Amino acid sequence: MSREALEQLGEVASKCATASVWTLGDDELVDSLDTIHQALQTLTAAQLHLIREIDGRGLPIAQHASSTAVWLRERHRISIHAAKRLADLAKAVDERPALDTALVAGAVNAEQATVIATAVRDLPADLGADLVDEAEAVLIGQAEQFEPTILRKAGERILAHVAPEIADARDAAALQRQEARAWQTRAFQLTRLGDGRVRVTGWLDEAGAATVNAALDPLCAPRHDNEPRTPGQRRADALVEVCDLATRTEQLPDNGGQRPHVMVTVPFELLEQQFGIGVLDTGGRLSPTQVRQLACDAQLIPAVLDGDGQVLDLGRTRRLITGSLRRALELRDRGCAFPGCDRPPRWCDGHHIQSWADGGPTSLHNSVLLCGYHHRIIHRGQWIVRLRGEDGRPEFIPPAYVDPRQRPRRNPYHHRT
Structure with a gap:
């Protein structure tokens, strides 16, 4: 060169x-x-x-x-x-x-x-x-x-x-x-951060991950063109929905196969006034809105306290919308009743139109099926739910920023035939 x-x-x-x-x-x-x-x-x-x-x-x-x-x-x-x-x-x-x-x-x-x-x-x-x-x-x-x-x-x-x-x-x-290592190192942790968030971390082997993906993927798709949730938020919601479905099957072991428990550790009158703070059996704290939402279709255990905060009596656990009432509700609504939602009954909660904490009865005429996403929307208090018409089906009045005329809406999806 x-x-x-x-x-x-x-x-x-x-x-x-x-x-x-x-x-x-x-x-x-x-x-x-x-x-x-x-x-x-x-x-x-x-x-x-x-x-x-x-x-x-x-x-x-x-x-x-x-x-x-x-x-x-x-x-x-x-x-x-x-x-x-x-x-x-x-x-x-x-x-x-x-x-x-x-x-x-x-x-x-x-x-x-x-x-x-x-x-x-x-x-x-x-x-x-x-x-x-x-x-x-x-x-x-x-x-x-x-x-x-x-x-x-x-x-x-x-x-x-x-x-x-x-x-x-x-x-x-x-x-x-690889399989031996993946199985040996599998782990799952829920770490409470103290700011209302819980961090989920862990490892799965390929077979376990495939099962989880098969369960979550159908629930991760955007629900409409203007879906406000990020992909990560949709996956988080899907995980909660899958676990929620599992608790409905009543096929889990005796120590786990039940709906969430809300242990109210404040005087019960405060819960009725929407000021109660809920404490789960895991130690996590819930806002009054979340307490009332869970109370719609969960087992509620009222805790009667004395002046020193000691438990005097744990009332009998009362399941709310279940059995024949639940079946009648599913027959009437056939799925999430919120306008435009296509979620089937098994993914829905029974919601009290007039809150049970406010004296609302547990009856078909005070109940509506809502998926987890729309259940949270309703509990924000901006939409109004009521039963109208000869068929007694639910209709929803949107907030003014959605429809200035606030015209009632129904969900025709489940009643096409």
Whole structure:
């Protein structure tokens, strides 16, 4: 590599860089780009040869650099990641002459060469040299049609191409190790942050995650075009809905298969006045609005306290909208009654139109089915629910900002036939 040739290379590159391209036709423009791209790959091969020789002579160490990559970073002002890729690829093409030849010829580019070198390096150490060479040749051939990301996937499966019996045994052993590790390290935590939020963290194995995804995915889709919830919020709501459905089945163990308990630890009169703070058996605190929402279709355990806050009597647990009343409610509403909602009955709560805490009766004429999302909407107090008409079906009066005329709305979705 003579200095004269390098000077000529610099002059040609300078002419190409300063040449006007607007005069070129479409075909000439594309051909010029392809030619320069291939020349760049060939020049990359030359660059790698130089880097490898510099590394072999120990010049970076002699100049007090801690490594060849660091030396390249400082000399050419490139990132350490780019410098390390160059140093690693220089070593790889030095060890793999066929890969070097392909790079010089432009059959592979630098990114593809890195992928191929990595795939070959990751083959089993006891694999025969002939099979390693075959794997390298196959990947070099595939570089003509695959960009680096797809080529990397091919590289991950190249052992199955050249030695399928070895690949099967290796994959089976690796999968068993992964499964054992995933099962051993599975975990699930609910961490109360003290600001009204509870952080959910954990790990699942593939089979467990597939089951969870199958349960959550149908509930994660946006419910309408202007869905206000983020994808993360929809997944969080779906998790709660799935657990809520599980508590309805009454097939869980005796210590868990019930609706949420609300333990009211303030004088009961305050709950009736909508000022009560609820405390769950987990220690979490609920606002009065949440307490009243849960009380619509949950087991409510009133706690009678003395002046020192000691429990004097825990009243009998009373299930509210259940049994024949629940079946009659499902027969009437057939699903969430909120306008436009298509949630089926099994995903719905029984809501007291006049709050039970305000003296509302537990009866069909004071009940409506609402999915969890619309149950929360109703408890904000902006929509009004009432039963009207000969059929006694619910209708909803929207707030003025939704409809200035506040015209009553019904949900025709479940009653099309």
